[in-house]
Amino acid sequence: xxxxxxxxxxxxxxxxxxxxxEDLLGGSAMYCAVAASLMRKPGDPGPRLVGVVGEDFRxxxxxxxQGLGIDTEGVEVAPGRTFRWGGRYxxxxxxxxxxxxxxxxxxxxxxxxxxxxxxxxxVFLANAHPAVQERALDQVHxxxxxxxxxxxxxxDVALDDLKHLLKRVDGLILNDEEARLLTxxxxxxxxxxxxxxxxxxxxxxxxxxxxxFLMGEDVHFSLPAYPITEVIDPTGAGxxxxxxxxGSLVRDGDVSPAALRRAxxxxxxxxxxxxxxxxxxxxxxxTADHLQARYEELASICTI
Numbered sequence: 001x002x003x004x005x006x007x008x009x010x011x012x013x014x015x016x017x018x019x020x021x022e023d024l025l026g027g028s029a030m031y032c033a034v035a036a037s038l039m040r041k042p043g044d045p046g047p048r049l050v051g052v053v054g055e056d057f058r059x060x061x062x063x064x065x066q067g068l069g070i071d072t073e074g075v076e077v078a079p080g081r082t083f084r085w086g087g088r089y090x091x092x093x094x095x096x097x098x099x100x101x102x103x104x105x106x107x108x109x110x111x112x113x114x115x116x117x118x119x120x121x122x123v124f125l126a127n128a129h130p131a132v133q134e135r136a137l138d139q140v141h142x143x144x145x146x147x148x149x150x151x152x153x154x155x156d157v158a159l160d161d162l163k164h165l166l167k168r169v170d171g172l173i174l175n176d177e178e179a180r181l182l183t184x185x186x187x188x189x190x191x192x193x194x195x196x197x198x199x200x201x202x203x204x205x206x207x208x209x210x211x212x213f214l215m216g217e218d219v220h221f222s223l224p225a226y227p228i229t230e231v232i233d234p235t236g237a238g239x240x241x242x243x244x245x246x247g248s249l250v251r252d253g254d255v256s257p258a259a260l261r262r263a264x265x266x267x268x269x270x271x272x273x274x275x276x277x278x279x280x281x282x283x284x285x286x287t288a289d290h291l292q293a294r295y296e297e298l299a300s301i302c303t304i
Contacts, residue, residue, distance in 0.1 A: 002071075003250045004117050004144075005033045005243075006050040006136040007126025008106060009057070009075065013086035013099070014278060018232055024279040025061050026085065027051065028126035028149065031236035034280050035243025035270045036124075037068040038291055039251050047247075048117045050074035050136065054082040054105045068284070074114050078105040093231055094208065113139035120144055124246045125169070126239060127151050130161040137168060145255050147171035148200075149242060155181050167199035170255075173242055175206045189215075202260065204245070206238055214264050219257040223264060226272035226298050233278045237271040240283070244270025244291070269294040 007029030013022045033047040040046055046069030053075060066072055083106035086099035111132060118141045125133040125148040133148060140146075146169045154162050155178060162182075166172060172195060176188055185191040188205055192215040195203045202216035213222035245267035252259045269291055276282045 002045045002117075002120050003036050003047045003122045003124065003246055004050065004113070004120035004140065005029045005036065005047050005124045005126060005246075006074075006111055006113070006133070007032065007124075007128050007149075008083055009049075009051045009053050010083040010085055010106075012084070012235060012279070014233055014235055015086075015088040015099075016233055017089070017091045019278070021233075021278050024235075025064075026236060026279060027083065028128075028236075028239045030065070031239035031274070031280070032124055032126050032243035032246070033065065033070050034068060034283050035240040035274070036247035036250070037070050037243075038270065038283065038286055038288060039244060039247030039266060040069065041251055041288075044251070046070045047243075048074060048114075048120060050111055050113055050117065052076045052078050052083075052105050052109045054078060054080045057082050064280075064284070071117075074112070074117055076112060078108075080105045087235065089234065093234055096234075111136040111139070122246060122250050123147070124242060125149065125165075126242070130154055130158050130165040134161070134165050134168070137165075145170050145249065147173060147202075147242070147246060149173045149239070150178065152178055152181055163198055166195075169200050171202040171204065172200045173204045173206065173238070173245075175208070175238070179203075179205050188213075204264070206241060212241070212264065212268065214260060216257075216260075219260055221257075221261050221264060223268060223298070223302050226269050226294060227301075228272055228275060231275045232282075234275045236279070237274045240274040241267040241271040244268070265295050265298055266291060269298055 008027040010027035012026035081104040084102040179191040183191040183194040211224040245263040248263035248266040
């Protein structure tokens with residue numbers, strides 16, 4: 001039951017209190033696909049990736065993704081440069097300054113889902129303009145389990161498009177700030193209920209170092225973040241959470257309340273590996289056994 005991931009691939013410049021790195025492999029869909037690839041069983045197909053890159057996209061980066069079992073047939077190479085983003089984090093990790101954004105080939109991105117991908121049973125619409133997310137979803141056959149991500153920008157400038165998309169998805173992932181902006185509610189429980197009224201069956205609210213919670217008609221679940229003593233770079237952590245979450249559901253072939261709870265834990269521990277290094281450098285060497293060990297540790301922390 002392959003996972004289809006649609007969104008951005010990028011090169012990032014990141015500055016933290018630990019170091020400064022340039023031209024790091026990044027992008028919402030890239031992080032999600034890598035995280036999900038760690039969850040698959042031996043012999044199972046890897047995530048199917050749809051996005052656009054420029055002619056400057058490095059061959060060895062594409063080969064690294066393929067080496068993780070990610071199907072890159074849906075990665076389009078367009079004339080021009082790959083989407084680039086720069087960010088600087090304050091020592092508290094909660095304050096991030098965008099130093100530059102270059103859309104480049106992403107500016108005219110029109111997702112093209114290969115025919116071989118259109119039977120995907122699970123779909124993750126990584127952060128992008130909701131109209132672009134919906135155009136991608138239009139190309140998928142059947143009734144897959146669809147989860148979307150969004151951000152403040154789209155809530156501000158494309159609210160009608162976002163609300164239209166939310167009527168078609170099973171789940172929405174957003175952080176506490178985005179939930180308050182979308183609903184106008186300061187109380188996160190009230191905000192979550194109001195998001196559910198917009199259409200999705202489930203809403204996942206990420207609270208960074210304070211964990212995350214899942215709400216739906218048949219489930220209400222909350223858990224803390226995995227305790228990390230040293231954060232190196234939080235870029236991509238939310239997308240890795242989504243990848244671990246979706247990868248767990250795909251591996252189980254199940255979206256029951258119990259499966260959703262397990263997926264929340266796997267999303268959390270996958271994100272915890274991400275923040276311990278730059279880009280995907282601490283994810284590439286991980287295996288399902290590494291994730292399982294940290295899953296069990298987090299489960300023990302949450303259990304009386």
